[in-house]
Amino acid sequence: MADNILELSDVCADIDQYHILHGVDLALPRGELTVLLGRNGAGKSTTLRTIMGLTKVTRGELRFQGQSIRGVPTPAIARRGIAFVPEHMGIFSLLSVRENMVLAAIGGAMDEARLDWIFNLFPPLKRFWDKPAGTLSGGQKQMLAIARAVIEPRELLLVDEPTKGLAPAIINDLADAFEELKAQRVAILLVEQNFNFSRRLGQSVAVMSDGRIVHRGRMADLAEDEALQRELLGLGLGAHQ
Numbered sequence: 001m002a003d004n005i006l007e008l009s010d011v012c013a014d015i016d017q018y019h020i021l022h023g024v025d026l027a028l029p030r031g032e033l034t035v036l037l038g039r040n041g042a043g044k045s046t047t048l049r050t051i052m053g054l055t056k057v058t059r060g061e062l063r064f065q066g067q068s069i070r071g072v073p074t075p076a077i078a079r080r081g082i083a084f085v086p087e088h089m090g091i092f093s094l095l096s097v098r099e100n101m102v103l104a105a106i107g108g109a110m111d112e113a114r115l116d117w118i119f120n121l122f123p124p125l126k127r128f129w130d131k132p133a134g135t136l137s138g139g140q141k142q143m144l145a146i147a148r149a150v151i152e153p154r155e156l157l158l159v160d161e162p163t164k165g166l167a168p169a170i171i172n173d174l175a176d177a178f179e180e181l182k183a184q185r186v187a188i189l190l191v192e193q194n195f196n197f198s199r200r201l202g203q204s205v206a207v208m209s210d211g212r213i214v215h216r217g218r219m220a221d222l223a224e225d226e227a228l229q230r231e232l233l234g235l236g237l238g239a240h241q
């Protein structure tokens with residue numbers, strides 16, 4: 001059997017009275033970056049929130065490191081080693097970059113060596129260390145949000161659309177940082193709409209449609225198959241430029 005860090009089988013989830021996930025089957029290989037693709041409204045963000053225990057699961061099973069996390073409270077899921085960077089990043093605008101990081105570290109103490117590694121990953125955070133997070137650019141805020149998620153060693157990182165609204169140069173810096181996280185063998189589930197970014201980083205890929213996974217495989221195979229991209233994602237030639 002493949003060595004999967006997280007497995008979802010037949011997961012159904014509701015938001016209020018709405019059925020949003022309709023039987024999600026997903027397996028994340030340990031130490032790999034998996035991209036979750038799909039059109040707007042397919043259920044990608046809801047899948048991440050469901051893994052974190054933030055939606056009501058009505059059917060199915062979620063296993064992290066072989067153990068069920070269905071019904072486990074969100075803080076306990078985080079303590080088991082899953083970090084979540086939501087689309088809106090969850091940083092504190094009025095607090096400094098340093099204060100944001102201190103709040104993210106368990107017990108408030110930051111490991112010096114780990115902080116050096118983070119500064120190397122995201123140099124602007126060192127430059128703006130004592131500045132309010134609200135004064136950072138969009139890309140720098142995204143860097144801070146990811147840095148907060150990895151200030152403690154993590155087994156699995158869930159990141160929702162980190163490139164949304166960012167300029168190409170910053171997207172490139174973010175891609176470099178994800179390469180470094182991959183090199184550390186952190187498993188990552190990345191929700192993305194930017195196919196070029198996804199293609200560069202993804203090892204495995206899953207595609208969602210209408211609350212289900214409709215394709216799972218190697219990213220290299222999907223990247224080569226333009227007909228499949230069109231069928232699954234509606235991508236035109238523009239995605240390949």
Ligand SMILES: Nc1ncnc2c1ncn2[C@@H]1O[C@H](COP(=O)(O)OP(=O)(O)OP(=O)(O)O)[C@@H](O)[C@H]1O
Nearest residue numbers: 015016018020038039040041042043044045046047
């Ligand atoms: N709070 C909510 N109340 C009702 N419906 C919701 C709520 N949040 C999401 N939905 C619905 O759930 C479905 C899946 O949304 P979700 O945000 O998970 O999709 P997505 O694939 O991440 O798309 P996007 O890229 O647009 O965020 C959509 O039809 C959306 O309208």
